[in-house]
Amino acid sequence: MIRIERVHKTFRGRDGSPVEALCDVSLEVASGEFVAIVGASGCGKSTLLRLVAGLVPPTEGRVVLAGREVTAPRAETAMVFQAPTLLPWADVLRNVTFPLRLMHRTTPDTEDQARALLATAGLAGFEGRLPRELSGGMQQRVAICRALLQEPQVLLMDEPFGALDALTREEMSLELLRLWAARRMAVLFVTHSIPEAVLLADRVVVMSPRPGRVVDVIEVDLPRPRSFEQEGSDEFHRCTSRIRAHIFGERNARAA
């Protein structure tokens, strides 16, 4: 579904000197696969997501989506940001339908589909509320519904639960898995939480910072549907300790 081929990305820094954000990153994501990207901050994981979204072009290499090179934002992808980024003037329903209205892709059923989607996300009865009347977790649920209503084949999530408290975060990850299981689109999920990555993903991509490189790709061999009980399993520990070794091992090696 997604093929990232030897991508380099160099930004111009504040002082004009070039900053290498991504260095020779290659990655393939099959359709319906859930891939998490973890790494310390500044490892270019958000940049990678924006490359796939077509929001920024790569300096070298290319991103191929459904057989065609990504040169601009595409209808196959939808994005969820760390902040809910809802329109403060629009109610929940109009927020969820906003991308489709912007792209002139609404059908007579759009509104019903939006209501049904909101209901499965536990937001039935909140359709007419304004974003500021909702809690942070509910706002982020609206943002996820907004992305899902576009029926994307690729869902790009940039630390979507990063701003939520720990309890809401756990609740939301299981909910996300439920919504994903019913649709099975490819998910590229950026996070800085190692347990979250392992719990959610089929594969976890570990990246190193400055410049961002892929250090390791770990297959998570845990049965689905996933639950928090699996956090006690040997496989879970194998995955998390291997990721930790990459992230902190490298940091220790540098400090020495």
Next chain:
Amino acid sequence: MIGLFAIWEASVHLFGIREFILPAPSAIWSATIAIWPTVLDHTLATLTTVLLGFGASVLISLPLAMLIAASPAISAAIYPLLVVTQSIPKVALAPILIVALGANEVPRIIVTFLVAFFPLVVGTVAGLLATPPELIELGRACRAGKLQELVRIRLPFAVPFVFGGLKVAAALSVVGAVVAEFVGADAGLGYLIQTSMAFFRTPLAFSAVVILAIMGILLFQTVAMLERVLFPWSSGAEHAATPAA
């Protein structure tokens, strides 16, 4: 407010303050009632200048702000000019305008506009540029063009800021109109203040001041009410702009 007027009334009588120095509220009231058709004419004259000047500010400021927000180059070219217009005292500018444009309504409207438009431009530009970058990215991810981005995302987002500017501009239009009338007018509350004081008819001058204050309050409240009715989400939006993050 009522208490304030009561103290005012009482102290004028108690200390025997002469009327041409500080008239009692009752004296102001009776002076107004005595020639109320004239006062009404002057009020309407000022109100016309205020509304036309305010309207001109709105019509010119909003497109100007969009232009400034659209490109840093335009902003760099226009902003210094706007600051220059704000650094020049309008009282100094008014007589020049009247000589150039004649003793009619036009220079008064221009002065009112010059006093009122700046906060509106600054507020609107701030609003247009304050749109969260993620919201812009969302628009881009949905393949929205520049125009769509402006109309569907940036402009609505700027509404609370625009109304902030409108409220300041409403109050300032009253100031601008009076400044213009002080310099060159044959009607209006500013003119009334000047002619009254020339004959030591202080109560009438005070009457004009009170009417101006009421006019300013009413205009401000009208703008605030329009905001509440047309954009109910906007009134509390400043607080909701940073929810969980």
